Amino acid sequence: MSLTGEKTVLPLADRLAEIAPSQIRELHNLYMALKSERPDMSFVALHFGEPNLGTPPFVVDAGVKALQGGAVFYEPNAGRLDLRDELIRFYAEFHAHPITRDHVVLSCGTMQAIFLCMAGLLNPGDGMINITPAWPNFTGAAKLVGADVHELALSFDAEAQRFWLDFDKLQEAVRKYPNIRMVNANSPSNPTGWVMTVDEKNHLLEFCRRHKLFLLADEIYDRITYTEAGRTSFLKLSEPDDHLIILNGFSKTYCMTGWRLGYLIAAPEVALKMAQMQEFVTSHAPSMAQVAAITALRDGEPFIAESLGRYTRLRDLAMEKLNAIGGLTVARPDGAFYIFFKLPEGTASVSFCEELLRETGVVVAPGAAFGAGGEGWARICYATEDALLADAIERLGAFVQARL
Numbered sequence: 001m002s003l004t005g006e007k008t009v010l011p012l013a014d015r016l017a018e019i020a021p022s023q024i025r026e027l028h029n030l031y032m033a034l035k036s037e038r039p040d041m042s043f044v045a046l047h048f049g050e051p052n053l054g055t056p057p058f059v060v061d062a063g064v065k066a067l068q069g070g071a072v073f074y075e076p077n078a079g080r081l082d083l084r085d086e087l088i089r090f091y092a093e094f095h096a097h098p099i100t101r102d103h104v105v106l107s108c109g110t111m112q113a114i115f116l117c118m119a120g121l122l123n124p125g126d127g128m129i130n131i132t133p134a135w136p137n138f139t140g141a142a143k144l145v146g147a148d149v150h151e152l153a154l155s156f157d158a159e160a161q162r163f164w165l166d167f168d169k170l171q172e173a174v175r176k177y178p179n180i181r182m183v184n185a186n187s188p189s190n191p192t193g194w195v196m197t198v199d200e201k202n203h204l205l206e207f208c209r210r211h212k213l214f215l216l217a218d219e220i221y222d223r224i225t226y227t228e229a230g231r232t233s234f235l236k237l238s239e240p241d242d243h244l245i246i247l248n249g250f251s252k253t254y255c256m257t258g259w260r261l262g263y264l265i266a267a268p269e270v271a272l273k274m275a276q277m278q279e280f281v282t283s284h285a286p287s288m289a290q291v292a293a294i295t296a297l298r299d300g301e302p303f304i305a306e307s308l309g310r311y312t313r314l315r316d317l318a319m320e321k322l323n324a325i326g327g328l329t330v331a332r333p334d335g336a337f338y339i340f341f342k343l344p345e346g347t348a349s350v351s352f353c354e355e356l357l358r359e360t361g362v363v364v365a366p367g368a369a370f371g372a373g374g375e376g377w378a379r380i381c382y383a384t385e386d387a388l389l390a391d392a393i394e395r396l397g398a399f400v401q402a403r404l
Contacts, residue, residue, distance in 0.1 A: 018143040022136060023369035024048070027353055031363045043361040044384075044392040047353075049135075049190055049338065050257045051383040056303050059254055059296045066291035075284040078275035079106025079263070083290045086297045087263065095233045102268035105275045106285040110220055110249035110262030115141045116274045116281070117245055117264065121214050122147040127179040131165065133340065133370035133377070135190045138218075150177050153373030154194065156342075161332040163194040167203060174211055182214040183207075188221035188230050191370050191379035192340040193333020195230040201237055205244070214243045220262075223253040223304050224311060225335035235265065245270065250289075252336075253304060254296045259289040311337050314382045318389060322380075325397040327404050337383040340367070343376055344404060353378060360395040 024047060035043060054060075078084070084101045091099050107113040114137065122128060124146030130138050132151045139149045152173055154163040174180050185204060187196040196204070208215040217234040225231055238244050249262030262285075264274060278284060318339050322330045329342035343352055349366035357363050367377030382389055 015144060015146055019140055023350060024136075024365050027350075027357065027363065027366065030354060031357060034357065034361075041361050043363065044388050044395070045363040046380045046382070046384060046389070046392055047363040047365040049381055050251070051255045051307075051337070052385065053255050053383075055255050055259070056300075058299055058303075059256065059292050062295035063259070063288050063292035066288040069291075071287040071291045073287060075287050075290065076275075077105075077278045077284055078271065079104065079285055080287075080290045083294050086294050087265075090297050091233075091235070091265075094231075095236050097233065097236045099235075099265060100268070103265050103271055105264050105266075105271050105278065106290060107249075107262045107264065107278065108282045108285050109251065109260040110218070110247050111137055111141075112260075112278075112282065113247050113249070113262045113264040113274075114138060114216075114218075115144070116277050117214075117216055117247075118142050118147065119145045120270075120273055120277055121245075122181055125179060126181040127177045128182040128184060129170065129173055129177075129180055130184045130371065131186070132372045133189075133191050133367060133374035134184070134186055135218075136369055136371065138184050138186075139371060148177070148179060150180070151372035153371075154192070156331065156373075158329055161330060162334075163189075163192050163331060165196070165200055165204070167207065170207065174213075180211070180213060182216055184216045184218070186218040186220075188219075188225050188333075188335025189338075190221070190336055191338050191365065191367070191374070192331055193336050193338050194331070195225060195227050195334035197229050198232050198237070201229075201232065201234055205234060205238055205242060208244075209239070209242055212243070214245065216245050216247065218247040220247060220249050220252050221336040222248065224308065224337060226308075226312060226315070227334045230335040243267075250293050250296060253307075254293075254300055255307075256289070256293075256296070259286065259292065261285050261289040261293055311383065314384070314386065314389060315339070317386060318380060318382045318393060321390060321393040321397070325393075325400055327400050337381060339380045339382060340377050341380070343367075343378060344400065345376075347376060349375055349378055356396065356399055360399050362392045362395050362399075364396070 084104045118141040127148045128142045246265040251257040327344040331340045349368045353366040365379040367374035
């Protein structure tokens with residue numbers, strides 16, 4: 001500010017012009033405003049991607065004990081050795097694949113691991129193929145580092161109620177954009193619930209191997225899946241020379257979204273650079289969260305089994321009720337805790353979700369937020385209570401029928 005009181009504003013970095021506000025966040029802001037304006041209205045929020053239950057008590061207790069025990073100091077950039085050792089055990093047991101400490105980097109949420117990969121693997125002007133509909137933060141992180149994002153929309157088989165990856169279109173994208181350096185794939189998928197088959201995973205690995213591309217594989221929902229393919233990690237199928245980076249974390253499986261703890265698994269020479277970069281971003285992941293995560297990995301299997309049973313019940317409930325609504329086409333989710341449904345022909349997803357919220361109090365995420373192939377669809381997060389989910393879908397159904 002100048003001495004005369006007039007503001008002088010320096011221009012921001014050019015890359016920020018590429019960053020658009022999150023449409024889900026904007027809808028959430030409208031929801032919060034309406035809650036304040038209409039205290040007598042009943043709202044059901046199904047737009048954010050997190051379980052409605054808090055972190056299980058056995059993990060909370062471990063975190064409290066960690067704080068009391070002194071886990072409040074600096075840690076190695078790549079994360080605590082004991083947690084990395086626990087992940088070594090976990091991957092050997094559940095994914096039948098050996099890794100070492102040098103493959104693992106703990107991060108402040110998986111979002112930070114994504115950003116480290118974008119910043120560390122993509123130069124300005126490099127291209128990333130983002131398989132969509134996908135969580136919008138992949139695109140945002142790539143654009144923040146000056147990369148070009150080329151979206152490849154999944155195809156949809158309405159009869160099978162399933163998305164699928166068209167490898168011919170993927171090949172066309174690589175021919176069209178010679179700057180491609182990375183492919184990003186999320187399976188099980190947010191927002192679609194799509195799970196790649198083992199054949200699709202092998203095909204994608206071979207494709208990236210042939211074209212010398214990094215494959216960024218987000219597997220954060222790998223323990224919330226209803227098929228064997230969803231439990232099969234890309235890591236298990238990979239070859240030693242593959243340029244593969246696995247993304248995962250503790251937010252979804254263990255309901256630890258606020259603890260901000262994720263990780264990546266990569267070749268040691270890549271992981272080393274990711275850890276070095278972390279020094280200049282957050283230094284390291286939270287100490288007490290890392291200690292609590294050891295307990296989650298060691299003692300969490302009963303909780304995971306209970307959660308999966310609950311999500312299966314909620315998925316089936318949502319599918320039954322959504323399929324009964326005329327005018328909607330529903331994608332059957334094989335993993336995660338989302339249902340993606342196609343709106344009546346010609347319906348814009350953002351305006352649909354805003355009107356649905358204003359008129360019924362039900363909050364769902366607009367498909368346009370998830371990139372190419374998402375417009376005309378909407379996402380429900382069904383990690384909530386049975387009665388709330390059923391009520392929300394009934395209101396949604398009445399809203400849709402009134403407009404047909």
